[in-house]
Amino acid sequence: MIWDYIIIGSGFGGSITACRLAEKNQRVLVLERGRRWVEKDDFPITEPWIFDHKHPEKHNGWIDFRFFRKMSVIQGAGIGGGSLIYANISVEARPEVFKNGWPAEISYCELKPYYDKVAKFMNVQRVPENQVPERFRLMKRAADATGYGDRFRGVDLCVEFNPNLDITKTVDASDDELMALSKASRTVNQHGVEIGSCVHCGNCDIGCTYHAKSTLEKNYIPVAERAGAEFRPLHLVRTIEPQNGGYLVRFERLVDGERKPGSETARNVIVAAGSLGSTELLLRCRDQYKTLPHISRFLGHNWTSNGDFLTPAFYDDAHKPYPHRGPTITSIIDFGDGVYKGQKFWVQDGGYPNILLNYLNRFEKKRARALATLLENRFDDNVMPWFAQGVDAGDGLLHLRRSWLPPWRKELHLDWDTKTNAPLFDAIFEMHHLLSKKTGGTPHDSPFWKFLRWAVTPHPLGGCNMGTSPADGVVNHKGEVFGYKGLYVADGSIIPVPIGRNPTRTIAALSERIAKLMLE
DSSP states (O other): OOEEEEOOOOOOOHHHHHHHHHHTOOEEEOSSSSOEEEEEEEETTTTTOOOOOTTTTOOBEEEEEEETTTEEEEEEEEETGGGSSSBBOOOOOOGGGGGGSSOTTTHHHHHHHHHHHHHHHTTOOOOGGOOHHHHHHHHHHHHHTTOOGGGGEEOBBBOOTTOOOOGGGGOOOHHHHHHHHHHTTOEETTOOOEEEEOOOOOGGGGOOOTTTTGGGGGGGHHHHHHHHHHESSSSSEEEEEEEEEEEEEEEEEEEEEEEEEEEEEEEEEEEOOOHHHHHHHHHHHIIIOSTTTTTTTTTTTTOHHHHHHHEEEOOOOGGGGTTTTSSSSEEEEEEEEEEEEEEEEEEEEOOOOHHHHHHHHHHOOOHHHHHHHTTTTTTGGGEEEEEEEEEEOOOEEEEEEESSSTTTOOOEEEEEOHHHHHHHHHHHHHHHHHHHHHTTTTEEOOHHHHOOOOOESSSSSSSSOSSTTTTTSSBTTTTTBBHHHHEESSSGOOOOHHHHHHHHHHHHHHHHHHHHHHHH
C-alpha cells in the first residue's frame, strides 16, 4: 500500500497533522518509536521508565533523557509523545515573539485562530478558585511582596476539573479513595473519550491514572483513528529516501528485544519526532546515509533550551508549599517584557510527584496510609520548586560526531554556549532568590548551574527552523523542507526562536496551520 502521508512521531505535531489529514480522507500512517501506554493499567509505575536511544529494543520506557555537554534534555517516548510527560500548560506565545526570526507569513495574528482552535479542541481551563493549591497562594504572596502583583495570574491547563470537588478530601487519601472521587464525576468529553476529574494527586508528569490529564490520547489521537489513521508503536525510523515521486521510509520494529527491518512508502512524509529526533533523523539522512543530500546546511543551527530553570527553596512548617498536591504548575509571574534586568522570562510555581507513596498506594495499599501518617510532616512538604522559562540566546548547534568509544558510531552532539546564555539564567536565579526570601523561604542554589554551568530542559526547540530560504532555515512557513517537495516537518524543531513560555500550544497551532495548508 502507498500511503498519502507517513508521519514520524506522535507528539503534538504528529498527532494533530494525522488527525486533520485523516479527517480529509487521506491515508495516514503514524510511526512512533515508543510504546502505547495505557494509563489505568501500566503507566507509569509498573513498567521501566527509561527509553534508551542506544538500545530501544531492550529499554523502551516512557521518558528519554539525553545528556550533552552542559545541557540535558528530557523527552517523552510513546504514542502521544511529549503529552505523556508535560505539565499540562497550554499558553500562547507573546505577540512580539513573532516580530523577528520568523518567515513573514507567520505572525501572532496569523496563528491566533489556530491557537483558539487548539484550546477549544483540548478543553483548556484553569484551576477553579476553590481548588487552588498552597503553591498558588505562595506565588501570589511572592508577587505582591516584590511589587509584581499585577504580573501574577493563573495559567491555562489541559486538565479536567470538577468545580464541586472538596479538595480537603484528597489530602493524604489512598489510591482507592482518590479513584472513587474521580469516578464520581467521570464523564465523556467532546471527542467521545471517557475522562475523570483532577483529584490533586500531583502526578501530572508521570501519568494521570484518574484520566483527568488531557494527553493527546484524549483528543487528537482518537479522532484521528476514528477517521482512519493508523498508529504503529515501537517503530524506529532510520531513513527517508525519495522514490518514484514520493518517499520510501525505512524503519526497525522493536519486537521481543530485537530490531526487525521494515519499510513503507508514501506520497508525502511529515517528520514530527521533536527537536532532537527530527533534527537527528534529517542529519543522518543528509550526512550519514546520503538519502537527502540537499537539505539546508542550516540544519541543526539555532537550537534553544527555551530558558528552562529550577531553583528549590525550603520553608518552615507554618508555610509548607506542599509540592505534591495539585497540578504540577498552576500560576505564573510574567516578566516576559524584559522589565527585570532586560531578560524575558516568567516564573512558575512548581510541583512534583511523590514517587514513594505512589508506589505504595499501587502495590502496598495497607501500608500506604500508615506510611503517609508517619511522614505527615515529611521534609519535602516544605520544598517549593521555583520554575521558569525564558528567552535564551537560541544559539545552540546540533550535529553528528563520531564517538570516541567503540563501535565509534556517529552520535548526536549539542554545542551550547554557557556564556551567551548566562545573563538569562542568572536573572532567573536572582528572581527566584528574591521571591523565596520575600515569602520566608530559604533558596538553595542548584550546584549544576552554580558550579558546573549545566542546565536541563524539557522544552527543546529548533534545529529544523522555519526560514525564508535554505540560507536561514530548513523548512518554509508551510513546514515543507526546502528542496524536497512533499517532505515536511511539524513539531518544536521548526520554531526558529526561543519563545520563553511552555511551547505546546504554539507547536500545536503551527501544526494545525501546516495540516490545513497541505491540502489547499
